[in-house]
Amino acid sequence: MTGAHPVVTDGADETRVSGEWGGGVSPFRVSWAKLMMWLFLLSDTLTFAGLLSGYGYSRLSSPSWPASHEVFNLNLVGLMTFILICSSATMAMAVTAAKSERWADAVRFVGLTILGGLVFLGMQAYEWSHFIGEGARLSGNPWGAPLFSASFFVITGFHGLHVTAGVVYLATVLARSARRRYTADGVEVAGLYWHFVDLVWVFIFTLLYLI
């Protein structure tokens, strides 16, 4: 086994002495990198929760709010959602491939995931430029409530930034996996980040575009 860590040493006494809840050296039985990624994603979740509740407050307390289907192209956004879900699926498959040491497959699947991320970003850039062309600004918009466009730019922008960071992250995973200089654990941790980006989009898609 490569990268052996205390995970493997604690289990025996742990189950014998104090059962599943006893703690031991590695109570969660996950790697350090994975635990840290989850902690980061938790804090990031609360950041997005803050942004979305701010959006919810502005919308509920505003006397009027533009009807989203009159402003947004739901076909385009539906396609963006579809692409992000597909990229999440290919990322999950990359993790499976890496875990069974099929590195050529893993590299291919990570490549597909990056492609999905880039297509998503391209479509978002198109959507933004279209929206800006129609007069939407951070400070206001032609459809009424100024916070409508402000929350749109801040929330989708923050998410787009996460997608961009994810593409860069996965590009390094791809480069290192192609040279067989990466571990299956590393691919899995990168996968957690990518799925989180997809997870956040599920709520942005629902709360900003559909409701």
Place this chain on the structure above:
Amino acid sequence: MASSTPGGLQVSDRTEAVAGHAEAAAHQGYGVYVRTWVWLLVFTLLELGAATVALPRAVTVTLLVALALMKGSLIVAYFMHLRFERLQFVYAVLSPFIFAIILFGAIAPDAIFRVH
């Protein structure tokens, strides 16, 4: 890997058990991810349908939020593998969400009952 000391034997037993588990997980293949992917697409189509069909506002909102939560749970459980982690890790990861719920719960009444 095997050692003559009792402690060493435990270590090697444990190593094999963990490796065997990882191998079993890897051999499950892509099936579970394909199924998750299909369900996510089905829920997305249902969401688009619920948003387009004319229903009472409360019904639309409830449907959309429920579908989003179901999609989110699928992603966390299967893509992010949380369903296959140890129970105490699952609790550790999910319990901070109480803060998000408090945040929404504290803000919502203020926003809804605000007099325009």
